[in-house]
Amino acid sequence: MDKEIAIPEIKLQPEALKELIQFIRKRGFSDPVLIREILDHFACKTEELLSKDPRLSLSEAMTKAHESFGIRGFLPIVEAYGQYTFLKYKRIYRKFFLKVITHPKWLPLILLTGVGTYYVVTSPLLSVLNAGPFLGLFGIGFFIALLLMTEWTAMFFIIFRKTPWQKNTLLQNAVRLPSHLSFIFWIFLMNLHLGQAADPESSKALFISILLACLTALFQVNLLSLYFTIQEAKKETDASHQPE
């Protein structure tokens, strides 16, 4: 086999790197986090092609380098990174969940939420309101659940008001968590509880009241844990911008 000839290495200048970034954006990847994952490998391949054949234009080298990634282009890198970050943020979420339920700052708030919910759902006033002409249509449980959703929405608004949410891979993966499904279960239970109004002293009604209280407290823990997880994702996104 012929001895490999040493090829002088070409290094891309900042202006050329900007063109590579534009090339990546045109392929549908504008998230700075994804650009960070793709750019270096893409740039190295382009540099190798230019070093082997200096007659190639930058545009031709970029096209050839992109083709060498295969039929799916940059997608395998993006998908692998997406799956990795989803699992990573799932772990981070669990870490915050445990921290929140054991932290002396948050634990009283969570207990207060649970106890408060218990007293609200066992209040006779709740059954009276539910029997009324307006709330009776949807059930008071639905409106209390709506209140909690408003809290959730407000949290998202506060965190995301300056963040390009749709194009943020890390944030999308941070919130792709199933924990808030407990909210839907909460609505169901709330209405089931109010159906027990005919015999509020029954052990079944008591059981459902306690379950609702626990679920509300869990929902609060979930919101807090998600908030902290999203903050971590935001920090990592901010750190991912390419050097000037």
Place this chain on the structure above:
Amino acid sequence: MESKQIIKGSLQTMILNMLEQHGSMYGYEMTKYVRKQSQGKMVLTEAALYPALHKLSEAGLLSAVYKTADGRTRKYYFLTPQGKKKSKELTQALHQAIDTLLHILNPKQAYG
């Protein structure tokens, strides 16, 4: 073609072993190293490499750090202590598997 399937099964071992030998490497460097060491017979594609790297990271065998190199951010992978231990185990296991296969395929050479 068949050799590709055999090598595919050893990808994670290869990655761990490369990092054990070199300390830290970035993705493109790994593909170039494999191409050079195999004299062009094996091409480590990005579609194979990056999912493997992320799987190994998720398993706690690798970690990564971002550094600035050549005017852009470069991600260097390196073995965790757990990864170093696993690399030795898997490399040894692979060598033994290859020896065993050679004995089966070339019994005259093995036993004389």
